[in-house]
Amino acid sequence: MKLASVRIDGVVRLGVIRDDTTVALPEVADTVDDVVRGGPQALDAVRAHLATAAIRPLAEVELDRPLRRFNRDILCTGWNYWEHFEESRGQRAGQDPIERPRHPTFFTKGPSTVIGPFDVIAYDAGLSLQWDYEAELALVIGKDGRDLAEKEALEHVFGYCVANDVSLRDVQRAHGGQWLKGKSIDGTMPLGPWITTADEVGDPALLRVQCEVNGRLLQDAPTELMAFSIPRLLSELSRGMTLHAGDVVLTGTPAGIGSARSPQLFLRPGDLVTTRVSRVGELRNRVAPG
Incomplete structure (x- = not known):
């Protein structure tokens, strides 16, 4: 459903x-x-x-937006497609990791970022001029669990959404290199367009993640290219930390982000950002002053 x-x-x-x-x-x-x-x-x-x-x-x-009550921050995964990890090397300015990580990289972003599938992305030029797009598959936890084994992890997934982890690149770097601030600006993360239940999606490794800006396809990758599978993500994330029904987990963005391009390509007011995941849905969000 x-x-x-x-x-x-x-x-x-x-x-x-x-x-x-x-x-x-x-x-x-x-x-x-x-x-x-x-x-x-x-x-x-x-x-x-x-x-x-x-x-x-x-x-x-x-x-x-499909969910309106959040237990905590949105749980997110960084560098979960190796091509994206490689394209981002020049931006890390000596920050770890230098080599490919052996474990998933996790961070969070505030729930006040979440907007609906067709809402305006609230652009503020006073905060940054480096607004970047990041198409992602998001999953919604449907059953509490801690210390999950990989073989049982998908049993805890209620369903899937499309997300765009809009990020302010210079704000990320300005605060010690951590990601919370640059990814937690109010009204900037489209989520939806609905929750497609896990039984309808099937194997989440057989999906395709795409992002278009003004009709130009900029990100396009199958989820089978994830560096760490969804069962692996949930298993490691839940070690010593209970995942609760209603939690939202973003699984990482593929290569093609604007800050890694030459020349760099950042979002501007008036841009139309289309984010889609096969068998899950599509978001269409205009960028506008908020």
């Missing part, structure tokens, strides 16, 4: 997308967050109520 947050007459409700043209509005739960945290029973209840749900054309509703 594709579970969406739909806004109707100013009220955000749970919606189930059908054929990308209509939305069913089951009365079984108030929000997508409730279903994610409710376990398999909540998802079964949604399925059971679809037959009697009201139906509306998708064009008549507004899609909001």
